[in-house]
Amino acid sequence: MLSQPLRLLLFVLNPISGDVDKSTLEATIRQYCEERGRTATFFHTSGSDDLASLRKHLSERSFDAVFAAGGDGTVSLVAEALTNSSTPLGIIPLGSGNGLSKDLGIPQEVEQALRLTWEYELRTVDTLRVAGMFSAHLADLGFNALIVERFDQGGVRGPAAYVRIATQEYVAYEPATYHIETDLETWEGPAFMLTVANASTFGSNVIINPDGELDDGQFEICLIEPFPSSAAPGLLYRLYTNGFDASDYTRRLCCRRARISVPGQTEVLVQVDGEPHHVATPVEVEINPSSLQVLVPANPSQTPK
Numbered sequence: 585m586l587s588q589p590l591r592l593l594l595f596v597l598n599p600i601s602g603d604v605d606k607s608t609l610e611a612t613i614r615q616y617c618e619e620r621g622r623t624a625t626f627f628h629t630s631g632s633d634d635l636a637s638l639r640k641h642l643s644e645r646s647f648d649a650v651f652a653a654g655g656d657g658t659v660s661l662v663a664e665a666l667t668n669s670s671t672p673l674g675i676i677p678l679g680s681g682n683g684l685s686k687d688l689g690i691p692q693e694v695e696q697a698l699r700l701t702w703e704y705e706l707r708t709v710d711t712l713r714v715a716g717m718f719s720a721h722l723a724d725l726g727f728n729a730l731i732v733e734r735f736d737q738g739g740v741r742g743p744a745a746y747v748r749i750a751t752q753e754y755v756a757y758e759p760a761t762y763h764i765e766t767d768l769e770t771w772e773g774p775a776f777m778l779t780v781a782n783a784s785t786f787g788s789n790v791i792i793n794p795d796g797e798l799d800d801g802q803f804e805i806c807l808i809e810p811f812p813s814s815a816a817p818g819l820l821y822r823l824y825t826n827g828f829d830a831s832d833y834t835r836r837l838c839c840r841r842a843r844i845s846v847p848g849q850t851e852v853l854v855q856v857d858g859e860p861h862h863v864a865t866p867v868e869v870e871i872n873p874s875s876l877q878v879l880v881p882a883n884p885s886q887t888p889k
């Protein structure tokens with residue numbers, strides 16, 4: 585299918601994401617677009633009520649595409665604002681991990697990602713609701729949710745800070761027991777972490793859900809069960825080499841709906857697309873199939889100028 589030229593573009597910029605210097609970013613984007621007959625406009629996130637402000641902005645003017653220039657939280661913000669609309673999401677990855685952009689095969693260099701304003705294919709993907717919150721990528725309970733919360737509370741961003749916190753917290757971490765009911769099965773047991781996966785790969789390049797597709801109308805619950813510390817290096821190796829299912833400590837449940845509870849707990853910590861939240865249990869998860877249009881790299885010869 586041939587794609588339409590994108591003329592009027594909105595770039596949603598997060599000034600603090602990823603510990604990345606963005607002092608020249610706006611000028612770079614503006615110049616790139618002007619040279620190609622595109623008009624770039626900008627919306628800066630404030631960290632407060634951004635979804636409502638962005639929705640208001642989008643209701644006042646219509647754009648051919650809206651680009652999130654930030655990390656996974658910024659991408660999720662823009663994706664939520666565009667869900668169930670025909671306006672596509674573009675991503676300029678400028679966060680610590682940039683998980684969804686990697687899952688979509690979007691280049692990690694700004695100049696390369698900006699090519700999406702010019703050469704692209706449209707892909708329609710599913711999104712999730714996790715405890716009533718929007719998720720386009722990955723959400724989880726357990727160890728990683730704790731690390732994301734600690735990272736969020738700390739003053740330092742970037743991947744090195746994440747690794748440092750994970751190493752510190754691992755030593756004293758106590759896995760919880762989960763009770764999971766999906767539309768297909770029931771599972772109960774202790775888990776080190778439990779990932780609700782629309783996509784396949786964390787921004788850290790950990791492949792938590794091998795072959796997970798963003799557009800298959802279903803999601804996976806990926807469980808890492810408690811493991812002895814002697815098994816940690818082997819498990820980590822499998823997570824980085826597409827070997828999730830080969831471990832003795834992992835399992836995946838595939839479904840369209842799920843209810844997750846933690847017996848004895850009325851509240852649980854969940855991270856959703858990189859943002860930590862304390863929510864009431866049970867945590868309800870459901871899929872919203874084919875609900876978001878995204879721009880992904882295309883064969884240049886197929887895109888009109």
Ligand SMILES: Nc1ncnc2c1ncn2[C@@H]1O[C@H](COP(=O)(O)OP(=O)(O)OP(=O)(O)O)[C@@H](O)[C@H]1O
Binds near residue numbers: 630787
């Ligand atoms: N102007 C701002 N000042 C302070 N915080 C902001 C501002 N704009 C957005 N935020 C906060 O930034 C967070 C989202 O950051 P984002 O996820 O885009 O980057 P990151 O966390 O560095 O990268 P990644 O998620 O890829 O690891 C949200 O918590 C949001 O509230």
